[in-house]
Amino acid sequence: MSNFPRHAIYYAPAPASDLDRFGAELLGYDAFTGQDLPFPEDAIRTAPDWRELTSDPRKYGFHATLKAPFSLAPGKSEAELFAACASFAAAPRAIPRFKALVGSISGFIAVIPAEPPAELIQLAADCVSTFDFLRAPLTETDRARRNPSQLTPRQREHLDRWGYPYVMEEFRFHMTLTGRLGSERREPILAMLRSRFASNGLDMLAIDRIAVFRQDAAASRFRIVGQWELRANG
Secondary structure, three states: OOOOOOEEEEEEOOOHHHHHHHHHHHHEEEOOOOOOOOOOOOHHHHHHHHHOOOHHHHOOOEEEEEEEEEEEOOOOOOHHHHHHHHHHHHHOOOOOOOEEEEEEEEOOOEEEOOOOOOHHHHHHHHHHHOOHHOOOOOOOOHHHHOOOOHHOOOHHHHHHHOOOOOOHHOOOEEEEOOOOOOOOHHHEEEEEHHHHHHHOOOEEEEEEEEEEEOOOOOOOOOOEEEEOOOOOOO
């Protein structure tokens, strides 16, 4: 089993920004404060079981994965992780900017790019490789939970090398809003979420920061414990 706490490096919108409030309210959870939030009325009207539909993403908080959850390697500390994040954020880079939309990805509904820019793919790859020295190797139990027999050969290579199968060319940016939905339920929920997204004017995103989320125990939700703005080129 994984050792706890576990950490993850995610993109999370700036606290109290329109995008942060959009995601946190729909999930009913603020990962900055650790507090539950009331669900929007239109979500409950569209899906009376909204709490159940969002139970899985609520555990993680509103985010996009850049480096998936990992246990710290023996001898490594949270302070070292924070220092590595500060150093990473201070290095000038092209800030990924793209048109975003609410869509379906593998049966989940999420905020996704209309077209992911190269800078976004590069940022995610850099996070995976740069912070890997802090990651404890996968246990056999953790590896088995990824169902490696159902992965492609390349995804299994990534799992064994980086501890997660969906990295590098397999990376797909997404900010999850629901659990997996059957096709018969997806359309009305998509329509409601797209309307909320449009009404907030959230169609253009800049991935301008990274955050460390920490999970203290298997049954715990992830909390944001640090956030760093990325330094733009020029």
